[in-house]
Amino acid sequence: MSEITINELEAAINFWRSRSPSSGDELSLCKEASALSKPYALMIVQRRTTLPSDGLEPGARAAWEAYVREKSGGNGQA
Secondary structure, eight states: OOEEEHHHHHHHHHHHHHHSOOBTTTTBOOHHHHHHHHHHHHHHHTTOSEEEGGGSOHHHHHHHHHHHHHHTTSSOOO
C-alpha cells in the first residue's frame, strides 16, 4: 500500500484538467478529474496530507493509476 500526498493528488487532477479541459455551459470536469476531486476534497476537509492508494474508489483508482503510468512514460512507476 502506498500513500498519495495531497500535492500528488492535486497534480493528478491538474494533469487530467489540462488533457481534457472542462466542458459545457456548466464547465464539468472530465471523468478522471471528477473522480479524483472527491478524495481531494475529503483530504482538505479532514486536514489530511496523505491518503492510502488502496482507499480510493474504483474510478479514482483507475484515474490515479493512469496518471502514474502517463507521468512515468508508461512503465507504471511513480
